[in-house]
Amino acid sequence: MTTQKHYSFQRFTHRFAMMRSxxxxxxxxxHRLDTVVLKLAKANTPSQNWSACP
Structure with a gap:
């Protein structure tokens, strides 16, 4: 990709993401994805005692 095409794609992506909807x-x-990942991370911890972790 050339620099101009890269810049155009980045500008389009930014404009698209900044739309209210x-x-x-x-x-x-x-936010929902973050909540799910947090729950999965808590479920996979070996212990709630962080002093036991290296």
Whole structure:
């Protein structure tokens, strides 16, 4: 990709993400995804005692 094409794609992506409906969807979706990842990470910890971890 040339620099101009890269810049055009980046500009388009930014404009698309900054639309109100897309921003609202991303904020809700990413918040839910973050909650799921946090629950999975807590479920996979060997112990809640962090002093036992190396």
């Amino acid at each position: 897309v921003s609202a969807f991303l904020s809700i979706g990413l």
